[in-house]
Amino acid sequence: MGRKAKFTDGTKVKKGPGRKARKQADPVFRKELLETDEGPKKMSHRQKQRAARRAKKKTELIEKKKALKQAKKGVLSAQKPETKDDTEKISESEDDSPKAFTDDNKEWLKPRKKLSKQVKNKSSSDGESDDEDMSGSDDGQKNKKTSSENYKVGTLDDLFDDSDKETDDELSAEDKDTSATPGTKMDYDSDSSQDEDNDKNDDDDLLPIEKANIILKKKQKLQSKLADEEMQLNIAKQDVFAFPTEEEMQNPTSLQDVHQRIKDVVAVLTDFSRLKEEGRSRCEYTDLLLKDLCIYYSYNEFFMEVLMQIFPVQELIEFLEASEVQRPVTLRTNSLKTRRRDLAQALINRGVNLDPVGKWSKVGLVVYSSTVPIGATPEYLAGHYIIQGASSFLPVMALAPQENERVLDMCAAPGGKASHIAAIMKNTGSLFANDANKERTKAIVGNFHRLGVVNSVICNYDGRQFPDVIKGFDRVLLDAPCTGTGVIAKDPSVKTTKDQKDIQRCFNLQRQLLLAAIDCCNAKSSTGGYIVYSTCSILPEENEWVVNYALKRRNVKLVPTGLDFGTEGFIKYRHHRFHPSLKLSRRFYPHAHNMDGFFVAKLKKFSNVIPEPMKDEDDELEENTETPKENGHVDIELESKGDVKQIATKISPEIKNDNHTKKRPALSQESAPSNKKKKPNQLINIKSGAKSTETKMENAETSTSGKNKKKRNKKKSKQRLQESQSDVKTVSGDLSSSNKISKDVNSLTEEKVSLSKVESKNSNALAKSELDKGKVITKRNKKKKNKNQHNDKQENQARTDIKKIKDNVAMDVSKKIKKKQKKKNKKQIGKLHNNKEKAKLQRKKHAA
């Protein structure tokens, strides 16, 4: 190969422009652009011919019409102005053609001719100028507009024509409804004719612009009048929301329609008395709304119904809308490692757009947008912040832990709130973070180590058993597991999956957890003694009701949460009436506070004594409704793996239990404190003692029980005194066994005296002594059942001693009373939650 020798010696001639030297082609302009320079386009011959023909046709048509109207004119004098207007209109549309004005209409057109001509001239000149400006500038267009406006203003009658025409159209549409309209129409017409006359007179005095002004004003007046009328008409007829038929209900057309229907129904419901359809009840509307909301927001009907009970209609829609949108991402600065300002600076440098969350928190930041994954920045890994919903700050702020305290977070995973507590305590004191799920405790470990929390013990217990492990905490935070109805945006599956059973399961667990949390807390703490209960649910069943339950069962009271926003907790909800102090709890809603739905209540424990469930008259009703559910639920939980059949079989004993529990309030008033423990024991006692007489006893019971009840009611006050005494005893029993023995002996002797003194008293006192006896005999069983109650070993020992003494006393007790006791025992069985014991007792019954 090799290169060619250059023989020509540089004289090589180039062929063509070369590969890269392509020349740009000459510009090509559109024809129109080129022709504009030449001036107006000339018409071709044929075009001219066609135009001429068109014009001719037009004039012929007009003349025909005019002739027709002229003929009519004589007959219908009233319609005269109208027809005139019509012709006017046509002439107008015809533009400048003078042919429109013929001798025929000269007479009545005369006064107007001058004016219209003027205007026409004007308009035509405008038109010309427009043509000149046609190049497309805005000014030109504006001119055009103004000119057309002028034109309108200029032709007096046209205005009325237009308005008349409009009104005519409208009125004709409305004619069917209102018979008065024709009259009004006539009025307008006469008005306009009068106006014409006036104009004639004033023509000389006024400038054209003034005339125009007058006309304009008149026009406006007329329009406003019309508008008012229309408004009235609208209001009268407005929005008679037609209830959909059955077919419509069954075949929903589109989501848009459903949405519209929701809006309509809400409007009707807000002003029901006025907007309702005749013969429709409010119920029907709410049912329709319920169905529509279920369709539109895809909830199940049960949950939507519950929501409708919580919120008024308007608020419900807001809530549902807010639940569709995610809440903004928020961070909590870890004050153990950094300050908020430094963190914000560092994150801004990484391209994160953020802001402080609000005045209420000094550690919160809201993230609007971020160019980096917010959960994987080096700052995150170094533990400078944690991603946490704004609502999760609230329970910890309410708890307000102090330094060097012992604090428990009962349901801690994944450790967000617990680490917040540690940060507030500045790593002093001690923090117990507990969670029932072992897998999730790993998340606590990770977060705590990352955030540099060193004062923590992480453990894995069922929260309900925690009081057995360790007590005496200064503060306890219980963020109970819940249905998650406040965080629908986070987990939309809540919409469809929750039903009554789920809610029941939740609130039963929550009640037990809350009682356990209260038991863990130490009322005598110098700085604390507080329990904070929170859930991410908005259902009163899981919130107020649970707290209300705890208020009855433990020596706690509600205190202000220290959160300056949020709505007050419910006191009334459907048929429930909660303790008035529940106003101090706080609720947070997604639509109102732009954070997840949340509930926070702060309790202060004022005594470590666990009171026996005291029943007031008010409680009885609620208890009746409450307890069966509870029992039923516990059973179901225990039998979580059980088949439906098993559950079904269980239900029947439960129902029996319900009957017992209904009678329970009256009984519990009479019986001494810790009667829960005693009852089964008593039963055993009696049965062993007097098996042979049992059948008789049962017969006797039925007759005597009524009387006894009456007596008992009379002596309630006395009994209460006794109860309080015995309360004291139990407490002192913890302290010293010897004291206990002596006191018990005293009480027993007292009882003896009372027995001898009054017959009526006998039953009570004896019952009491019996109870005490029962107590003594079956300590072991007690222990199993009521771990909550502080039965120390010492107390037990003491009681065994007393037992002997009491046995002697018991010998005196009559058979009658035994019978009563037995009946009591039967009733009390219903109270027992332990299945085994129930079974035992039932077996014994059968044997008897």
Next chain:
Amino acid sequence: MKVLSEERTRLLFEKLTKYIGVNVKLLIDRPDGTYCFREKKDRVYYLSERLLHLAQTVKPDNLISAGTCFGKFTKTNKFRLHITALTYLAPYAPHKIWVKPSAEQQFLYGHHVNKSGLGRITENTPKHQGVVIYSMGDLPLGFGVAAKSTAECRHADPLATVAFHQADIGEYIRSEETLT
């Protein structure tokens, strides 16, 4: 929660001395109470005596963690520090390495530190000295072992490894399950 055996205590302190030198003493003698090392399931926890007493009320089966986990003894009876110990290593470490922002992310994914990513290094760092690795913003990122002494680093190839990776805070995400 049991007391470490003599042998294991020795191993633990030897390891710690590699990273924080004589400052190990500061971990034991603290002004805010006595602190101690305890062992549970081969993991070593560092916690105050006060907390220890409370933690002992919890059954061993139910106790997940108490205080700070420092690391674990392997089956071959060697002590391995976990990233969770960084809280106590970082403030006391005498020898440090700072990495450039460009190399930060690489280190957090578990890579060694190259000469090209080396921002600063403490003077007189000997070879095979335990070092804590910082970002240029003084954020502790993890710890490792110096592959080269400070003097050698100056003349090293840009791709030569300066520090071997041992643990980094990326593990909080990568291996949350096996943190302790």
